[in-house]
Amino acid sequence: xxxxxxxxxxxxxxxxxxxxxxxxxxxxxxxxxxxxxxxxxxxxxxxxxxxxxxxxxxxxxxxxxxxxxxxxxxxxxxxxxxxxxxxxxxxxxxxxxxxxxxxxxxxxxxxxxxxxxxxxxxxxxxxxxxxxxxxxxxxxxxxxxxxxxxxxxxxxxxxxxxxxxxxxxxxxxxxxxxxxxxxxxxxxxxxxxxxxxxxxxxxxxxxxxxxxxxxxxxxxxxxxxxxxxxxxxxxxxxxxxxxxxxxxxxxxxxxxxxxxxxxxxxxxxxxxxxxxxxxxxxxxxxxxxxxxxxxxxxxxxxxxxxxxxxxxxxxxxxxxxxxxxxx
Numbered sequence: 001x002x003x004x005x006x007x008x009x010x011x012x013x014x015x016x017x018x019x020x021x022x023x024x025x026x027x028x029x030x031x032x033x034x035x036x037x038x039x040x041x042x043x044x045x046x047x048x049x050x051x052x053x054x055x056x057x058x059x060x061x062x063x064x065x066x067x068x069x070x071x072x073x074x075x076x077x078x079x080x081x082x083x084x085x086x087x088x089x090x091x092x093x094x095x096x097x098x099x100x101x102x103x104x105x106x107x108x109x110x111x112x113x114x115x116x117x118x119x120x121x122x123x124x125x126x127x128x129x130x131x132x133x134x135x136x137x138x139x140x141x142x143x144x145x146x147x148x149x150x151x152x153x154x155x156x157x158x159x160x161x162x163x164x165x166x167x168x169x170x171x172x173x174x175x176x177x178x179x180x181x182x183x184x185x186x187x188x189x190x191x192x193x194x195x196x197x198x199x200x201x202x203x204x205x206x207x208x209x210x211x212x213x214x215x216x217x218x219x220x221x222x223x224x225x226x227x228x229x230x231x232x233x234x235x236x237x238x239x240x241x242x243x244x245x246x247x248x249x250x251x252x253x254x255x256x257x258x259x260x261x262x263x264x265x266x267x268x269x270x271x272x273x274x275x276x277x278x279x280x281x282x283x284x285x286x287x288x289x290x291x292x293x294x295x296x297x298x299x300x301x302x303x304x305x306x307x308x309x310x311x312x313x314x315x316x317x318x319x320x321x322x323x324x325x326x327x
Contacts, residue, residue, distance in 0.1 A: 021265035025280040028309075032284060036291025043291050054165070054173045056286035058237040059250075060279075061179060062257045063264075064186040065227040067278045070261050071190075072202045073270025074130035076224060078118060080253035081141035082231035083238065086111040088145040090235065091154035091245035100158050108232045114141055115228015119221035138254070145247035155244025165241030175237055182230070187275040195219070203270025259306060260285055263313045 036043040043049075062079050069076050090107035094100055114137070121133045167174050190196035198219050201209040210216045234253075239245050264281035266273030285306065292302055 022274065022277045022280060025264070025277060025284055029280065029284050029287065032288050032291060036287070036294070039291065040294040042294055049287075049290075050171075050173060052290040053283075053286065054175055054241075056282070056289065057173075057175050057179050058165070058234050058241065059253050059257055060260075060282045060286075061182060061230045061234045061237070062227065062253065063260050063278050063282055064182060064275070065223060065230050066257050066261050067186070067264075067266055067273065067275055068190065068199055068223040069130075069227060070258070070266050070268060071199045071270055071273055072220060072223060073206070073268075074122070074220070074223075075258065075268075076115075076118060076130065076134045076227050077254045077258070078114070078134040078138035078141060079227055079231045079257060080250040081138045081145070082111050082114045082228055083235045083250035083253060084247055085114065085141045085145045086232040086235040087239045087245040087249055088148050088154070088247055091157075091239065092148050094157065095154045100161060104236060107235055108229065111232025111235065112225060112229045115225040115231065116221065118228065119224030122224065123217040123220055142247065149245070149247050151247070153244045153246045155242075157239075157243065162240055162243070165237050165239075178237075182233070183275070183279055187279075190275050195222075199223070200271055203267075203272070205271075256285070259310055263309055265313065268314075 033044075062083075066076065066079070086107045089110050090103045093106055094103040098106070118130075118134055118137055121137070122128070122130050125133070163174060164178075165175060169177055190199065198209070198214050201212070201214055202216055202219060206216055234250070238250060242249065260281040261273075261278045262268060263284070264273065264276075264278030266278060288305065289302055292305075
């Protein structure tokens with residue numbers, strides 16, 4: 001009998017490499033650049049592109065942990081409310097005399113605790129989906145923010161605080177450098193560690209993962225806690241850019257963040273997707289919004305375009321799967 005060889009690596013295929021979803025996103029980004037450059041002569045101006053990047057990167061910090069959550073087959077729609085609550089608490093404490101550095105620490109702590117609460121509720125009440133749990137906490141967190149400030153604004157932050165959202169390191173926006181560092185860290189955590197492999201396992205089959213010894217509940221709590229922490233990071237940058245805080249800030253961020261993750265190729269069913277795809281989707285949507293804004297195309301029209309892109313993102317993998325099944 002001849003010995004049987006089992007390959008521990010999938011054979012490299014140029015066709016498979018070229019047809020990866022991320023390459024399609026690169027093509028779409030190039031198409032957006034070409035389209036916007038033809039619509040407005042100001043689009044390709046370096047200073048304009050740099051400033052536009054600063055304008056949409058604040059919400060991109062939430063995209064990173066949202067990849068973890070959607071990979072597990074869950075979702076978190078409370079992130080925008082966590083941004084608001086963290087920002088409001090920071091501004092309120094600073095206005096009452098707390099040093100700004102400590103107010104920023106409290107901001108991060110508030111976001112982290114809110115995310116931890118989400119995770120604990122989801123693992124304790126398994127009969128409730130993450131949509132229901134985070135819908136409830138979304139209302140609660142935003143409600144607390146309104147109780148603290150009502151309809152008022154709080155601000156008058158020290159001048160150095162605007163560095164987060166407005167200043168540069170050389171000619172590169174500080175927020176871009178910060179996002180690159182966080183993106184690298186989250187990407188390595190997802191693709192190069194056992195924690196990331198467990199996220200994929202849970203997304204593919206949570207029950208089998210639990211019987212295989214994966215600490216499913218602990219992993220979920222960690223992922224939701226990270227989402228809370230990064231929502232607080234977003235609160236720091238967004239508040240720095242606005243110069244003040246109100247209970248209604250970041251309204252709608254949760255939908256944009258989820259759209260970026262799904263458009264990036266992360267399956268809502270769980271277990272499939274990569275960090276680089278979500279990052280590319282951040283820049284695709286950001287530059288699309290910026291370019292259409294230059295020619296005064298309404299936000300409603302952008303929502304239509306974004307909806308079509310999401311349908312495309314969901315439909316293409318399904319068509320490929322059906323073709324393989326019937327082929």
